Amino acid sequence: MKLREIAHSRTGDKGNISNISLIAYKAEDYEIIKENVTSDKVKEWFKDIVKGEVIRYELPNIGALNFVMYDALGGGVTRTLSLDMHGKSLSSVLLDMEIEY
Template sequence: MRKLANIAHSRAGDKGNILILSLIPFEEEDFQYLVNEITAEKVKKHLGVQIKGEVVRYVLPEINALQFTCFDSLGTGVTTSLAQDAHGKSMSYALLEMKIK
């Protein structure tokens, strides 16, 4: 087993209580692996209690990327959250800790 960080990087954005995570492979040939293996359900399970709402996955083949929109994931929103450093950047690093085959 290895970490997702070995084959991809992630960017993040947060708007209110919605977290957006992108997943972009370092190598183009790993894109199809990500499409086949990294589902919305796996992302929600991996990020655990932080994601209270639905996770929607978008496949962006034109740019070889995946995007995950995570609802109800930042407490009351970034500017009013009491969570210690639970903003998008931290969550993108947490995503990259996912174990993969």
């Protein structure tokens, strides 16, 4: 199943760092997301975009994971030639990831 079936996401940026929050729709799906969406899997999913480290933070009280992706925006908003300078579409890209449910 695709992540979008059990979660939604938000994206932010600061310089050349992209930040994606992945939030479960239902509390019972948080553990499934936590088991299936690791830093390594996110790094591999974005291998053509993210050149740096991916760090995952767990927020169990709100059923969310937060991924901080370094060297992810082509040098940052003022330097990149990307059409999506802020990386806002990256949240939708993450929701396309297939996981086992």
